[in-house]
Amino acid sequence: MSSLLRHPRRLCCLLVALSALLPVARAAEVPRGLVLPPGFTISLWAELEDARTLVLGADGRTVYVGSRRAGTVTALRDTDGDGRADARWTLATGLSMPNGLAVRADALYVADVDRLLRFARIEASFGQPIAPQVLRKDLPRDNAHGWRYLAFGPDGKLYLSIGAPCNVCEAPGYAELRRMDAEGRDEETVARGLRNSVGFAWRxxxxxxxxxxxxRDWLGDDQPPDEIDILITPGAHFGFPYCHGGRLPDPQFGRGRSCDDYSAPALRLDAHVAPLGILFYGGSQFPAGYRGRVFVAEHGSWNRSRKSGYRVMMADVVDGRPEDYRPFLLGFERDGEVSGRPAYLLELPDGSLLLSDDQGGRIYRIRYSGGNGG
Known part of the structure; x- marks a missing residue:
């Protein structure tokens, strides 16, 4: 099957498109014990296996979802405006960790591990099989940290992450951020020293x-910190694998090097919280004080003696820096028991937020309904 997937013409038979609107399952509900600031509510928006990356279509109504482990790309839509998705189209199956999604005009871009695909006229294709155009098939093939993140920047370029193929190692051409034009050409590296960045956003x-x-892992429960980094000038190096968190030399690769030679993080997070999605809130549905805040989905630790993360955090932005990093949504982890893993965030046109949970196979909608939510 893997050989078929590398031939776009044959891939058609593996792309499942529904000719009719199918109801999205509503059996799962919100786990008990989730905590938001006063005045906020959370509800189930959709149930979808391994729901992960979320991007909004050009129509402002369709949400595209990349499911990394399931290898699928799905379109969801709330057609009746009741706050739950009630229409679903499976656009692609059999892909290899399609974590990276981006929309430009009427085209959907999808990053496989080693390929960059473009589905043209995506909205017009709902209900019929389509084959993607393969823009690139020369990306690194390593599965370790091989799931990409994609986004178009204010410069019109397509940005794509390349994770390190290891826990910690020297690997030229990896642990970096690249950008290219919309055809996948004129590629350049704009940042290095990023071990595994699978979420970014422009302020x-x-x-x-x-x-x-x-x-990196295996330096203990409490080090090194995960990071929020800010790239202002292309060419920055954020330290990996030589320095972690801007001040911790790697015991193997940091010998003879100074952390002062690398760009320090804008914010050091707790160790192993695994930050994924990052979003600047720009809507007016939340109270005014939330506008401009940055939100981060912490996926949660997998190798810590006591679990950390499993929450959505937020911070004010003061003079271009994150300040007062604090919880926005808690409760997915209680006393070592995990009910979900926050992955990615998406702001809808009405100002509410969607949050994907790839462990629970759910997408939640968070909205403000009144009260003291400052």
């Missing part, structure tokens, strides 16, 4: 790119 009104980065 509104600027060309500052804020990235989440997952630190």
């Amino acid at each position: 509104p009104g600027t060309r500052e790119l804020w990235l989440t980065d997952n630190g």
